[in-house]
Amino acid sequence: MEKSRKQIPKSPTGIQGLDEITGGGLPKGRPTLICGSAGCGKTLLAMEFLVRGATQFNEPGVFMAFEETVKDLTKNVASLGFDLKDLVARKKIVLDFVYLEPSEIKESGEYDLEGLFIRLGHAIDSIGAKRVVLDTIESLFTSLPNQLILRAELRRLFRWLKDKGVTTIITGERGESTLTRQGLEEYVSDCVIVLDHRVNDQISSRRLRVVKYRGSTHGTNEYPFLIDEDGISVLPVTSLGLQQIASTARISSGIPRLDAMLGGAGFYKGSAVLVSGTAGTGKTSVAVLFAVAACQRGERALYFAFEESPSQIIRNMRSIGIDLEPWVQKGLLQFQANRPTFAGLEMHVMTISKAVKTFKPQVVLFDPLTSFIIGDNQNEVKMMVMRILDLMKIYKCTTLFTSLILGSTSVEQGQLHIASLIDTWLLLDDIEIGGERNRCIYILKSRGMAHTNQIREFLLTDHGVELRDVYIGPSGVLTGSARLVQEAQEKAVQTLREQEVESRQLELERKRTVLEAQIAALRAEFAVQEIASIKIIGQEQAQEAQLAQERTDMGLSRKADATSNKQKGDAK
Amino acid sequence: MKANPTQPASPEARPAIAKSVTYILRLYVAGKTPNSIAAITNLKKICNEHLAGRYQLQVVDLLENPQLARGDQILAIPTLVRKLPLPVRKIIGDLSNTERVLVGLDLRNKT
Numbered sequence: 001m002e003k004s005r006k007q008i009p010k011s012p013t014g015i016q017g018l019d020e021i022t023g024g025g026l027p028k029g030r031p032t033l034i035c036g037s038a039g040c041g042k043t044l045l046a047m048e049f050l051v052r053g054a055t056q057f058n059e060p061g062v063f064m065a066f067e068e069t070v071k072d073l074t075k076n077v078a079s080l081g082f083d084l085k086d087l088v089a090r091k092k093i094v095l096d097f098v099y100l101e102p103s104e105i106k107e108s109g110e111y112d113l114e115g116l117f118i119r120l121g122h123a124i125d126s127i128g129a130k131r132v133v134l135d136t137i138e139s140l141f142t143s144l145p146n147q148l149i150l151r152a153e154l155r156r157l158f159r160w161l162k163d164k165g166v167t168t169i170i171t172g173e174r175g176e177s178t179l180t181r182q183g184l185e186e187y188v189s190d191c192v193i194v195l196d197h198r199v200n201d202q203i204s205s206r207r208l209r210v211v212k213y214r215g216s217t218h219g220t221n222e223y224p225f226l227i228d229e230d231g232i233s234v235l236p237v238t239s240l241g242l243q244q245i246a247s248t249a250r251i252s253s254g255i256p257r258l259d260a261m262l263g264g265a266g267f268y269k270g271s272a273v274l275v276s277g278t279a280g281t282g283k284t285s286v287a288v289l290f291a292v293a294a295c296q297r298g299e300r301a302l303y304f305a306f307e308e309s310p311s312q313i314i315r316n317m318r319s320i321g322i323d324l325e326p327w328v329q330k331g332l333l334q335f336q337a338n339r340p341t342f343a344g345l346e347m348h349v350m351t352i353s354k355a356v357k358t359f360k361p362q363v364v365l366f367d368p369l370t371s372f373i374i375g376d377n378q379n380e381v382k383m384m385v386m387r388i389l390d391l392m393k394i395y396k397c398t399t400l401f402t403s404l405i406l407g408s409t410s411v412e413q414g415q416l417h418i419a420s421l422i423d424t425w426l427l428l429d430d431i432e433i434g435g436e437r438n439r440c441i442y443i444l445k446s447r448g449m450a451h452t453n454q455i456r457e458f459l460l461t462d463h464g465v466e467l468r469d470v471y472i473g474p475s476g477v478l479t480g481s482a483r484l485v486q487e488a489q490e491k492a493v494q495t496l497r498e499q500e501v502e503s504r505q506l507e508l509e510r511k512r513t514v515l516e517a518q519i520a521a522l523r524a525e526f527a528v529q530e531i532a533s534i535k536i537i538g539q540e541q542a543q544e545a546q547l548a549q550e551r552t553d554m555g556l557s558r559k560a561d562a563t564s565n566k567q568k569g570d571a572k
Numbered sequence: 573m574k575a576n577p578t579q580p581a582s583p584e585a586r587p588a589i590a591k592s593v594t595y596i597l598r599l600y601v602a603g604k605t606p607n608s609i610a611a612i613t614n615l616k617k618i619c620n621e622h623l624a625g626r627y628q629l630q631v632v633d634l635l636e637n638p639q640l641a642r643g644d645q646i647l648a649i650p651t652l653v654r655k656l657p658l659p660v661r662k663i664i665g666d667l668s669n670t671e672r673v674l675v676g677l678d679l680r681n682k683t
Binding site: 106121144 | 610
């Protein structure tokens with residue numbers, strides 16, 4: 001209860017991202033100082049605050065311009081889609097141009113700025129304004145002679161604005177050593193926002209920082225912001241806590257054999273995939289196949305091309321038998337081709353964010369990421385990748401980056417130190433053997449899934465991509481013709497071996513047949529002998545029996561004692 | 573000394589008084605602050621001494637007519653505006669420095 005009371009009431013700006021950084025907007029009913037160098041977007045920020053207040057939050061506002069005429073101002077912000085004329089007519093906004101020509105002003109004696117108070121007070125009361133912008137009140141210092149009076153009056157003005165309860169933005173030009181030239185930060189102590197406009201390697205980037213916010217927590221980083229046709233958008237660098245729920249669903253990479261290498265099921269949905277390789281190793285082909293696989297599932301794929309035009313990609317992919325045209329026509333595949341130098345990194349993140357928001361793809365491809373590296377902006381690029389990945393996690397897109405490895409850099413150097421942000425990292429490489437360069441692919445890492453540690457040969461054929469086992473032998477990994485030769489040799493040896501085995505089998509068979517024949521002959525012979533033997537045995541027995549009979553008969557004829565006869569006969 | 577009192581009515585309604593240059597002056601004040609009162613007093617004195625018979629003075633109280641501040645780009649109070657002769661001149665302050673007022677109104681050489 002106590003804690004929630006401590007948080008001061010806030011006035012939402014309606015500016016994308018700024019309300020997140022400030023935790024809800026500018027301090028309600030208090031003055032906020034926005035300072036920065038010329039052309040950094042102070043006036044625009046203030047104007048957007050006012051317009052959004054009038055249109056979205058029902059808080060009319062007064063814009064007191066000290067530098068631009070009402071006409072110029074209206075014209076300038078019309079390019080951002082703000083129709084000031086209409087808002088003024090509907091009494092939502094009052095524009096007041098305060099102009100003092102130093103040459104026509106003389107000072108004589110004591111004065112105060114009551115005229116400004118009355119003017120502002122009248123403007124506020126005429127539409128019941130809740131918001132006020134003073135842009136740039138510092139220019140009074142060049143028009144009015146007595147600085148002491150001016151300072152005292154400004155102090156009184158800010159107090160008066162606070163008493164009126166209007167949320168005020170005061171803009172100020174950046175000074176040499178102070179935030180503003182005239183030290184306005186002394187008077188405005190509630191909230192100070194600094195805008196900055198930097199040019200690195202000819203590419204400009206705008207940044208915003210909340211220096212001070214009394215009575216509230218706020219993001220303290222420098223946040224990049226953009227001015228485009230929709231006004232200002234501030235991009236919190238890493239607004240996303242690592243809270244996203246990881247999906248366990250898997251999606252195909254578009255190359256069946258690669259899916260098999262990745263634990264049989266492909267990438268995790270919503271994961272970040274990096275395909276890196278040296279020039280001409282087929283990174284774009286892998287990316288395109290992944291996109292096509294998504295289209296075949298009926299999902300949408302968004303392809304950010306940074307080096308090739310869409311028609312170039314479509315033409316080139318035909319050469320490996322992939323026709324992208326139908327998917328583009330069906331609206332499932334969308335190309336966004338931009339040169340990296342076309343805008344600053346922030347602008348790219350913004351355009352990417354916008355494209356993703358409107359197209360709602362399931363798969364997003366960046367080809368190639370490395371073209372963003374110009375000079376030594378690796379850190380900025382890493383931050384950009386981080387923000388892109390945050391964005392993709394929010395929209396639950398599976399992201400595939402390709403990255404070019406220069407011949408001279410090692411694998412790790414070529415990766416912008418983004419390896420830690422990547423879930424699945426595929427490496428395409430050249431293997432040079434026997435006067436050939438052949439492509440191969442392997443998985444450097446893939447979080448949360450079993451994956452093969454083997455190298456596969458990567459073939460670009462006229463009907464797509466094929467992955468082949470490479471030959472691993474005593475002489476190392478063989479690819480291409482060397483592999484084919486090796487395979488042929490192996491085949492020859494195998495054929496020979498097969499033939500030998502066959503002939504041995506035949507020989508064996510022959511021997512068996514011979515032996516079996518012999519066995520049969522012997523058996524037959526034996527059978528004959530057996531019969532003969534049995535016959536002889538029979539005859540012998542018959543003879544024996546006859547002899548015995550004859551002897552008995554003889555004994556009977558001699559009337560001899562049967563037994564003695566027998567004995568006599570036996571003795572014989 | 574009080575030949576020309578303040579003229580709250582529109583000065584344009586009156587025809588030019590003399591062939592010589594007529595000064596049309598407008599003094600912006602805000603209520604009865606010391607600065608405002610001093611400015612009115614000082615201005616009248618100066619006008620009577622240097623512009624007798626050839627000036628029109630209008631005193632505008634912005635507390636009563638705040639919308640009028642916009643037209644003459646009034647910020648400082650008090651502000652004296654010389655509408656005619658052209659170019660428009662503005663003198664801010666309580667007009668206590670007569671010398672500066674005279675320079676500001678291009679009257680310095682004519683005295």
